[in-house]
Amino acid sequence: MSAETAEEQDLFEDVDLRGIKIRGWLFHAFCLVAALFGVVMLAMLILDVLWEALVGFAIGLDPITFLTSTAHRDPFSAGFIAAIVGSIWLMVFTVIFSMALGIGTAIYLEEYAPDNRVTRLIEANLTNLAGVPSVVYGLLALAVFVNAMRLGPVILAGAIALALLVVPIIIVASQEALRGVPDGMRQGSAAAGATQWQTIRQVVLPAAFPGIMTGTILALARAVGETAPLLMVGVVLESGLIPGDPFSRFAAMPTEIYYWAFRPVTEFHHLAAYGIIVLLTVMFSMIASAVYIRNRYERIR
Amino acid sequence: MAAEDGSQSTVDAITGDVTAADRRRNRRVRRLLFGCAAITVLTTVAIFFALLDNAFSFFYEIRLYEFLLGGEFSQRVSVWEFVAGTQWYPNHGIAPAFGILPLLAGTFLIVVLAAFVAIPIGTATAVYLSLYASPRTRAYLKPTLEILAGIPTIVYGFFAISFITPVLLRGLLGPFGIEVGRLNALSAAIAVGIMTIPMVASISEDAMAAVPDGLTHGAYAMGASKYQVAIGIVIPASLSGILAAYILAVSRAIGETMIVALAAGHSPNLTSDPLAEVQTMTAFMVHQVRGTSAVGSVEYQSLFAVGLALFLITLAANLLNDYVKRRYREEYR
Numbered sequence: 359m360s361a362e363t364a365e366e367q368d369l370f371e372d373v374d375l376r377g378i379k380i381r382g383w384l385f386h387a388f389c390l391v392a393a394l395f396g397v398v399m400l401a402m403l404i405l406d407v408l409w410e411a412l413v414g415f416a417i418g419l420d421p422i423t424f425l426t427s428t429a430h431r432d433p434f435s436a437g438f439i440a441a442i443v444g445s446i447w448l449m450v451f452t453v454i455f456s457m458a459l460g461i462g463t464a465i466y467l468e469e470y471a472p473d474n475r476v477t478r479l480i481e482a483n484l485t486n487l488a489g490v491p492s493v494v495y496g497l498l499a500l501a502v503f504v505n506a507m508r509l510g511p512v513i514l515a516g517a518i519a520l521a522l523l524v525v526p527i528i529i530v531a532s533q534e535a536l537r538g539v540p541d542g543m544r545q546g547s548a549a550a551g552a553t554q555w556q557t558i559r560q561v562v563l564p565a566a567f568p569g570i571m572t573g574t575i576l577a578l579a580r581a582v583g584e585t586a587p588l589l590m591v592g593v594v595l596e597s598g599l600i601p602g603d604p605f606s607r608f609a610a611m612p613t614e615i616y617y618w619a620f621r622p623v624t625e626f627h628h629l630a631a632y633g634i635i636v637l638l639t640v641m642f643s644m645i646a647s648a649v650y651i652r653n654r655y656e657r658i659r
Numbered sequence: 660m661a662a663e664d665g666s667q668s669t670v671d672a673i674t675g676d677v678t679a680a681d682r683r684r685n686r687r688v689r690r691l692l693f694g695c696a697a698i699t700v701l702t703t704v705a706i707f708f709a710l711l712d713n714a715f716s717f718f719y720e721i722r723l724y725e726f727l728l729g730g731e732f733s734q735r736v737s738v739w740e741f742v743a744g745t746q747w748y749p750n751h752g753i754a755p756a757f758g759i760l761p762l763l764a765g766t767f768l769i770v771v772l773a774a775f776v777a778i779p780i781g782t783a784t785a786v787y788l789s790l791y792a793s794p795r796t797r798a799y800l801k802p803t804l805e806i807l808a809g810i811p812t813i814v815y816g817f818f819a820i821s822f823i824t825p826v827l828l829r830g831l832l833g834p835f836g837i838e839v840g841r842l843n844a845l846s847a848a849i850a851v852g853i854m855t856i857p858m859v860a861s862i863s864e865d866a867m868a869a870v871p872d873g874l875t876h877g878a879y880a881m882g883a884s885k886y887q888v889a890i891g892i893v894i895p896a897s898l899s900g901i902l903a904a905y906i907l908a909v910s911r912a913i914g915e916t917m918i919v920a921l922a923a924g925h926s927p928n929l930t931s932d933p934l935a936e937v938q939t940m941t942a943f944m945v946h947q948v949r950g951t952s953a954v955g956s957v958e959y960q961s962l963f964a965v966g967l968a969l970f971l972i973t974l975a976a977n978l979l980n981d982y983v984k985r986r987y988r989e990e991y992r
Contacts, residue, residue, distance in 0.1 A: 382886035392783030399853050400807045406822040462695030470689050480696050483703050489977035491914025493941050497966045501709040555685040583811025586916035589945050612813045619817045
């Protein structure tokens with residue numbers, strides 16, 4: 359018995375695991391540091407914005423003035439309200455255009471589309487659309503809606519650009535939600551004699567609705583922070599007027615932030631930090647409400 | 660109310676009362692929804708033709724549709740100058756130059772530098788998530804990465820000019836006597852890299868999760884360490900998926916606009932110096948459109964020529980990504 363153990367020890371005597379262990383340990387450390395890098399950068403980014411805002415507050419930029427007045431040459435009387443209202447207008451029309459188009463396409467692809475070449479073309483095209491840079495959507499809106507259709511650089515044109523940009527996101531989310539509805543529900547409805555549209559409207563859509571809403575809100579959270587398409591459409595960079603209708607010229611929150619951050623005068627950087635805090639607050643509350651809807655309805659089901 | 664409607668129409672369906680009308684409505688809705696799907700295809704077509712139409716007039720002074728209707732054209736900018744010219748001064752009053760190479764070089768510089776940040780860190784994050792992280796760590800790490808992915812790019816741009824350049828770069832390079840300008844390619848590229856880390860990480864992790872357990876378990880059974888499994892099994896087996904993640908990240912970096920518009924500068928430079936000011940294709944477009952020139956002028960149309968180049972490059976990247984992804988799906992079927 360003891361002889362056997364001794365033999366075993368001899369067998370493994372020349373195996374040196376130290377190198378492998380050290381390499382394994384170093385690799386683990388490297389992966390851990392990499393994973394933490396993202397977290398640290400997110401923390402730095404938020405702290406940096408808060409710090410810049412704090413310095414702004416210290417040099418006398420009044421947050422109340424910021425939230426209640428329009429843009430101004432003088433940073434101490436400049437505010438964000440025109441941009442906030444502009445963003446609200448944009449979101450309203452982006453929701454209308456993108457939901458109709460996105461959910462309609464998703465229903466067609468999931469419920470009606472035959473498996474043929476046209477359907478495959480539509481699906482392949484969606485993957486491509488999702489990869490088109492946002493600034494190109496702005497060019498499209500500039501060429502077609504602003505100039506060719508003579509709409510001018512107005513809220514409606516900006517909203518169309520944003521809607522086209524987020525439609526692929528809404529379609530993918532809605533398709534997933536529709537796929538999550540069990541086929542038994544469709545078959546049951548069909549067995550009761552309902553047409554396909556009656557099945558979709560009264561059985562499938564209500565079941566898929568929370569998923570669709572979650573996807574749509576997340577897409578809108580993306581749209582509210584988009585800057586490049588709006589710059590291409592042609593926003594007012596220093597907006598002194600609160601837009602009153604969808605055919606007026608406008609500024610949005612991200613474009614105003616861009617303008618302030620772009621200026622060499624440092625007071626405006628602090629205004630940009632104020633603006634970023636407002637923008638991120640709006641975005642995160644949208645994301646939070648999307649997560650809330652998802653969790654709530656998942657539990658019920 | 661909806662339920663009542665439903666039962667009513669069901670009864671009708673069984674008794675055969677309004678089925679003809681219902682079927683007609685079903686067909687109408689189907690056509691309408693197909694119209695929605697068709698609009699998404701039309702969007703791509705519209706993007707392509709709007710860019711091509713205006714880019715044509717950049718080169719030949721008349722729009723493509725006017726040319727097709729038999730209009731006279733005269734050369735304004737030669738295609739060769741655009742593709743191979745090394746100077747880009749579209750707004751120069753006396754001697755404008757229209758060579759896209761400086762813009763391409765600027766984009767390329769940003770993408771390469773950003774890849775140095777995003778690829779190693781993103782891949783290592785994916786390895787950590789799929790091999791090392793406990794479920795509890797994962798539950799914290801993944802949402803954090805999702806938030807990082809959801810931050811608007813304008814905020815990253817602000818981060819680049821208010822933190823990366825003045826604090827990080829000047830703090831690290833200043834002691835070596837290297838001067839860092841207010842606008843430089845490196846700081847924009849680092850921000851672009853940070854922005855694309857979550858994308859590389861999450862797509863690579865999906866690819867790693869698709870590696871069959873049998874492969875990794877087999878390696879563990881042979882006595883392999885985690886490091887050996889990661890390097891020898893998981894990464895090679897998911898290589899095409901990881902590659903697809905890289906291509907997608909590069910495509911995103913090429914099209915990224917606001918970070919470079921804020922932090923990389925506005926002078927089209929044909930340089931490989933990471934601390935120089937460069938202008939990318941996207942930054943040019945944002946900068947040019949601000950001094951809105953008259954529709955039809957060569958300055959205005961240059962937006963679309965550059966836009967067309969950008970669109971074609973990202974389209975090629977996306978098609979390549981699609982191809983690689985399809986191959987990787989077939990591997991373990």
